[in-house]
Amino acid sequence: MDEITIYTDGGCHGNPGPGGWAIVVIAGGLAKQLSGGEKMTTNNRMELMAAINALTVVHNTPAFADSHITVNIDSQYVRNGITSWIKSWKAKGWKTADKKPVKNQDLWLQLDSLNASLNVSWNWVKGHAGVEYNELCDQLCQTEIAKFE
DSSP, X not given: OOEEEEEEEEEESSSSEEEEEEEEEEETTEEEEEEXXXXXXXXXXXXXXXXXXXXXXXXXXXXXXXXXXXXXXXXXXXXXIIIIIHHHHHHTTSBOTTSOBOTTHHHHHHHHHHHHXXXXXXXXXXXXXXXXXXXXXXXXXXXXXXXXX
């Protein structure tokens, strides 16, 4: 397996409120969909859960070992967090620039561990802009959210 392409999305109705996350993992000519949700959560937690679940699928699939992964994500929070901000958060003992605890540290720790164990590129895509698999993730998210409303 050479290249794995992933699309993710997360969101909720109300923030906090009922939330959902969804992923599409494209590898070997197949597109696998996975989604889930929570009764009371935030948009950022659902975006992080989508990324964590996507990388967990790859990490737990032996055939995907040594593959390059491109994660297409419409969350600047997750993309910037994992590619840039996390370095200073760790250096500052999980504190932000204004010395407050980093929100969602439990999820950032999981994502950081997975990201470090894989060959991942993070690509921001504009949400709600007609990108096929991003739109599919959004639809799956909305279906998950509806289960809690």
